[in-house]
Amino acid sequence: MSKKMFISDQRILQLGDWLVSTGKEKNIRDFLTRIGAGRNNLTRYRDGSQGFTKEMMLRVAELYGVDLNWLFGLSTQMILKQVEQPSVIDTLKMAVMLVEQELQQKKKVDI
Structure with missing residues (x-):
């Protein structure tokens, strides 16, 4: 049985689908x-059994120029400003962050 999703989770998924449909992202x-979410958790995000963290929400705003008011259902304007693609350095930083998160999760499992 799926849970009721927060508007912010619905909007992040909506944004991802829009980015794919417009060719700005290859796939969901x-x-x-890119936002630091587990790519294998798509089903859990879509059925509401897992939500996006505040760090992921901030990453969405930073990467895509999304208005946080829109993300939380307080505005109808999605895009705040045009944002350029991240640099190679930013991409590497994100990769390091994701690896660190994965290592922390593995440590928690091993304990």
């Missing part, structure tokens, strides 16, 4: 990876 799993 790449979008999830």
